[in-house]
Amino acid sequence: MNLTVTEISRVISELSQNIEGAFLNKVWGLAEDEWAVELRQGGKKLWLAISISPSNSRMHLLTDAPDRKTEPSHFTKMFKKAASRSPLRKILQVNADRIVRLDFIGSALIAELMGPKGNLYLLGEEDRIVAVALARKSHNRPGEIYTPPSKPPANAGAVKIEAEQKPGLSFNMELAERYGEIVRLDILNRAKQKALAPLKVQLKKTAKRKKGLDKEKRELEKHSNDRHLGDILQANFTALKKGLSSITAIDFYDAEAKEINITLNPALSPAENVKRYYKWSKKHEKGIPRIENELKNLIDNEKTIAEKVKKIESTDKIEDIEQSQQAKPNQQKTGKKGKTAYSGPRRFITSDGYTALVGRSDRENDEITFKKSNGRDLWLHARDYPGSHVVVKLPKGLKQIPKTTLAEAAMLALNYSKAAKAGKGEVTYCYVKEIRKPKGAPAGKVLVTGAKSVMARIDSETIKTMKIRVSE
Template structure:
C-alpha cells in the first residue's frame, strides 16, 4: 500500500496525541529485517515506534508496550533518555520530523516515507546531518526537505484558486480533475466521499455548475479534515487499498491508522503481535483516560487564571482613582495600593494605544469576562471528572473479565466513549446492530437517526442523554433524531439545528414536501405515552422550525 501525504497527516495527529513528553528508552536497528524499533515511555504508558524501510513500501507506526520480537543492535545511542518535544509533517509531504531534546542538546529525527527510497536522518538542532540509514548526497551537509509537492493541500486551500485550476481541465471529469489537483486523495477516498446515488463526479467539469463544484470542494475539505482527526475511526478497503472514513458498511474498522500500517508491515517482515480484544480495549481506555487527565489539568489551570479576576478588578479601580497620573502611550504605571493594609505600590499594565479611561474599561471588561467564565469552567471540570470516574470504573470491570467475551452492557458503555473491540484474527460474530444511523453536522456534532419505530424508543430513552436535542417532523410519522451535545454546556449553532431538522424531515413521511415543520426540545422533556405504540411520545417545551427535507451528506 502506498502511503500518501494525507495518511502522513493523520499519523502525525495520532503521534501528537500520545508522544510529546515521552522519553526514548531504547533505539535498536535490525539490518536483516530493515526495521528500526524505538522504545518510548512517559509517566503513564510505554510505546514502540516502528519504522519499516525494506521492500517497495515503507511504514511508520506505533504499538502499545515495548516490542522485542526481532533481533536488533543498538542504534543512535546519543538519543537515549532524550525527550520528544514535538512531531510535525514537513510541507504536507510523506516526511515526519521528531524534535528531540536532552539536558544539553537538541536533535531532529526525520523519517522519509518514500517506499524503496525511504530514509531516516538524524540532525542536530540547526539541521546539520549527523547520520542517516542510507547515504545522502555527498554535498549534502544540512538536511534539505524534498521539493514541495506541486499538488494542492486538501486541508488548506483557497476555493476560488482551486476552482480556476479545475476549470482549466474542463474536458476531464470532475473526479479526474480532483485527483489531478490534490495531493493525498485517491480513487477509493473519492468513492467513499461521493454522496450515494450521485454521479456528479463523473460528469465533465464544463457541464457542472460552478456553485456545485464549490460545494463539493468545501465538503471534500471537511472530509479530509475529519480524516486526520485522531479520534475519527477509519476503515480499509483491501481491494482498492484505500483508507477511508469509518462507515456502516462491511469494511473492517480501525481506531488508528497505525493499526492499518502495522497489518501491511506484518505481511512483509514483522509478525503481527498477538492481541486480544481485552488488551486492545485496555489500551484504548488508557489513552482515553490520559487524554481526559490532560484536559482536566488544562481546565484547572484555566480556572486558576479566571479566579484571579478580583486582582484585575482591583487594578482597574486603582487606575480609575489615578487617571490624572496616566497618559496615552504608557505601557505601565505604578500606583499606591490603598486596598492593602501594608501599603506599598502595585504595577498596572497598560495598552499604549488607549487613553487612561479606555484602559480602565479594558481592565474592568477583562475582569468581568474572567468572572463569567468561572461557572462554565467548573461545570466542564466536573463533567471531565465524572467522565474519568466512568472510564476508571470501566477499566476495573474490564480487568475483572476472565476472557474476551464482553457483556453486552459493558460493550455498549465502552462504545459511548468511542472504544470498540478490533476486528482482528478470526471474523467476529455479527454484533447486534445499533438502533440508529450516525451522521455528523458541519460543526462536528453527531446526529443519530432511529432506524424504526421500536428503535426510536430505544434511541430516545436508552442511548440519548437528557441534555441532547430531540427532533421530529411535526404531525407526521418519522424517525426520532438526536443532535448530540459533546458536553452539557455546549451551545449548538443555528446551522447545526437546521441540518438536524432537515435530516428529521428527510426521514419522515413528508420527505417529498418542499417544506416541513420540525419540532425540537431537550430529551429530558420527551416522555413515552402510556400504552402508546412504538415510537409514540409526548414532547414538552418544543420549538418549531420550517425546513426543506435533505438527504444527509455523510
C-alpha cells in the first residue's frame, strides 16, 4: 500500500525534527525500486528507506540496518558520489503532494512516491537533473531543470493530520513495522516473477518443439517399410510402367511370401517411383534417430527447468531464487590464488535441444573445433573481434540449421567475445569442415572458407536458460 499525502506529511514532520543535519554515509539498493540510505548523527546510525515500488511507495526510517543488498545501479552510485559525507540540510514535502525533497550540499534528491508513476531524481546545480533512477514515463529528463507534476491531488493543498502528532519518531517506527513483512513478500514475489518469466517461456518453446518433433516422427514412421517396398519394386522393375497407380507383387520379405499392393505415383516414371521409396527410406533412417536424440535432450532440459520452477515457486527466501538461477560449477581444484579451476568448455542447450560448446581459452578453442567436433557441426565466432569459438553439435542428416539454434549460438559467440559490451554485432558461421588450421599458427588461429554472417543481439536471460554448467 502506497503512503498517502497525509502519511507522507506526518513522516516528513518527524524526520525534519530529528534527522536534519545527519551526514549521509552509505546508499545501497534493496531491490530495483527500493533503496536504503545510512545516515550518521553523532555516534548514532539511522537507516532511511525510500521506495518507488508500484504498490509500496514510501519513505520512513527503519528499525535496523537492512539485511539484504543488491548490486549498486548507476543511479545508486551517482547518488552516493554526489551526497556522500554531506549533511542533510533540509527535508521537506513538495507542493503538499506525494513528493519529498532531501537537500544536501551541492545536490538534492527528489522522491516522487507515486506508485507506478513515481521516480527518484538526483539534482545538481540549479536543480538540473543529473540522473534518474528508473526508465519510467516522465516529463522530466536528464539535463533539464526539475519541475514537479503540474496537477497535484485536489485535496493536497490542505493536509490535515488525523491523529495527534507525537514527539520523536513514533510514526516512522510504526510504518517500519507495518511494511516489514509486506515489503519482504513483495520483493520476494517480484523476484519470483522475474526469475520464472524466462523459464516459463523456455518451457513453452520446449513444449512447442516437442509437439513439432512428435508430428515429424509420426510422419516418418509411415515410411518405416519403404526400403523393403523399394526393393520389391526394383525386383519387379520390368512390370512397372508410367501411369500405374499401384502394383501387386510378391513380398519376398514375408515368411509366407504373401502378395502386397504398393502405391505408385502415375505421374512418375518407374525409376522415379523406385527412387521415391528409397528417398523416404533414407529420411526415415536418418530422421528417427535425430528426432529421438533431440527429444531426449529436450525432455532432460524440460525436467531441469521444471525443477527450477518448482523450487522458485515453493521457496520463501529470495536467496533460494538467486541460487536456483545458478548452476553448480564443475570444480576440479583450487589455484594458488584461491580461484576455482574449471574443466572443459562451457556447455549450453539451445531451444531446439542441440548442445553448444564454448571455448574458454585459445587452446580450448582449438580443442572443440578440431577434436570435439565433426565436419557437419556448426562453427561460430564474433566477426573481427577476439573471442571464443562456438561449436554446435548437429546430428547426421540435418540439412538445414534451425533458425532458433543459429540465433542462440550466434548470441553465445557474441557474448563471449570482446564485442559483448556493444550488446549486438556480426557473427561469422560455417560448418566445421570449412575450417582449417594454418601450419605453425598459434592456438585459436584458424582459416575459414565459405563463411556466412548473421547479426546477433545479446539477451542475458536467454543465455541463463540455455546454460547447463556455470562458467564464470
